[in-house]
Amino acid sequence: MDTVREIRQFNRFYTRLVGLLDEHLPDSDFTLLEGRATYELATGGKQTAADLARTLDVDKAQLSRALQTLKRRKLLKAEVDPGHAKKRLLSLTPAGRVAFTELEHGTRLRMESVLQPLGGAKRKKLVSSLRDIQAAFAANVAKPSTVVLRAPVPGDLGWVIHRQAVLYTQEYAWDWTYEALIAKILGEFAAAFDPAKEDGWIAERAGQILGSIFLMKGDASGVAKLRLLYxxxxxxxxxLGRRLVDTCIARARELGYHRLTLWTNDVLTAARRIYETSGFRLAQETRHRSFGKDLLGQTWELDLLNAASGPRAAAAETR
Incomplete structure (x- = not known):
C-alpha cells in the first residue's frame, strides 16, 4: 500500500468536499486563516500575535496580513499587556464576537449539510475513524488536549439544560422543576441575546463539553448577572471553574458593568468558596421551597469597579 498516495488522495477529496479551496469560508467574508485566527481568539482569549502564530503554526508575515485585515474591519483590537509593557494583547471587539458567532453558525450548517446523507451508524464510524487518525499522529506528543472556552453553537443550550438537570438530580435530588427553570433562563437568553451586553462560554476538550457559564443583563443599568456555571x-x-468565573468577570468589566450579581443556594458549598475568593460578598438570604426541597437562597454581589477578582477554588455550579 502506498500510504503517501492514499493520504494525498484523501486530502484532495476532503478539500473539495468541505470547500477549503474556496476563497472564503462558507457564507462569510473570512479567509481560512482569518477564520482560524478569529476562532482561536474567541475560544482562547487574549494573546499576542506570536502566541497565535505558534498555535496556528503559520508564518508570522502571513498571519500579520490576516490580522491587519481583521483590524481594518474593526473585528480585532490590540492593547498593552498589563504584565509586560512591550507586549500587545489581541482580542475580538464586540463586532468581532458577533462575526465569530455568525461564522461558527455558518460553518456548522455547512458541515451538517455534508453529513446529512449519513445515518447514525455511519456518523459514529466516521467520528471513531477521525479520532483514530488524530491519535495516530499525536501518539508521540506528550501535551494533553487543552480545554477551550468557545461561544455557544446550536445544540449547546439543550445539552447544558440536560446535563445540569441530570447532575442536580444525582447530587442534590432536585426534581424536574429545576430543569424547567434553566430551560426558561436559557430560552429567554437566546431569544433576546444582546452581544453588546451579554456573553456565554462552553468549555470543551476534544469535542466533549465540560462546563459552561453565562453573562446576562441584570435588572438595573450597569448591573449584570453571572448565571448557570457548571x-x-x-x-x-x-x-476549570475558576477559569470560567474569571472569564465571566473580565468580560463584565470589558462591557462596562459596575456590578455583577448571582443567585445560588447554600447547599452549593464549593460555589461559595469560588465567589468569596473572587471578591463576591453575600448580600441576601431567603428561605424558599423549590425543586422539591427546602432551600436557603443566596444573592451574591461583586463590585467590579473596586474589587479585584482572583478565584482560587475548584469547579462549582451556580444558579
Missing amino acids: VEPAARGSG
Whole structure:
C-alpha cells in the first residue's frame, strides 16, 4: 500500500468536499486563516500575535496580513499587556464576537449539510475513524488536549439544560422543576441575546463539553448577572471553574458593568468558596421551597469597579 498516495488522495477529496479551496469560508467574508485566527481568539482569549502564530503554526508575515485585515474591519483590537509593557494583547471587539458567532453558525450548517446523507451508524464510524487518525499522529506528543472556552453553537443550550438537570438530580435530588427553570433562563437568553451586553462560554476538550457559564443583563443599568456555571464531575478540581468565573468577570468589566450579581443556594458549598475568593460578598438570604426541597437562597454581589477578582477554588455550579 502506498500510504503517501492514499493520504494525498484523501486530502484532495476532503478539500473539495468541505470547500477549503474556496476563497472564503462558507457564507462569510473570512479567509481560512482569518477564520482560524478569529476562532482561536474567541475560544482562547487574549494573546499576542506570536502566541497565535505558534498555535496556528503559520508564518508570522502571513498571519500579520490576516490580522491587519481583521483590524481594518474593526473585528480585532490590540492593547498593552498589563504584565509586560512591550507586549500587545489581541482580542475580538464586540463586532468581532458577533462575526465569530455568525461564522461558527455558518460553518456548522455547512458541515451538517455534508453529513446529512449519513445515518447514525455511519456518523459514529466516521467520528471513531477521525479520532483514530488524530491519535495516530499525536501518539508521540506528550501535551494533553487543552480545554477551550468557545461561544455557544446550536445544540449547546439543550445539552447544558440536560446535563445540569441530570447532575442536580444525582447530587442534590432536585426534581424536574429545576430543569424547567434553566430551560426558561436559557430560552429567554437566546431569544433576546444582546452581544453588546451579554456573553456565554462552553468549555470543551476534544469535542466533549465540560462546563459552561453565562453573562446576562441584570435588572438595573450597569448591573449584570453571572448565571448557570457548571462543570462536569470529571473536570472538577482542574481549575476549570475558576477559569470560567474569571472569564465571566473580565468580560463584565470589558462591557462596562459596575456590578455583577448571582443567585445560588447554600447547599452549593464549593460555589461559595469560588465567589468569596473572587471578591463576591453575600448580600441576601431567603428561605424558599423549590425543586422539591427546602432551600436557603443566596444573592451574591461583586463590585467590579473596586474589587479585584482572583478565584482560587475548584469547579462549582451556580444558579
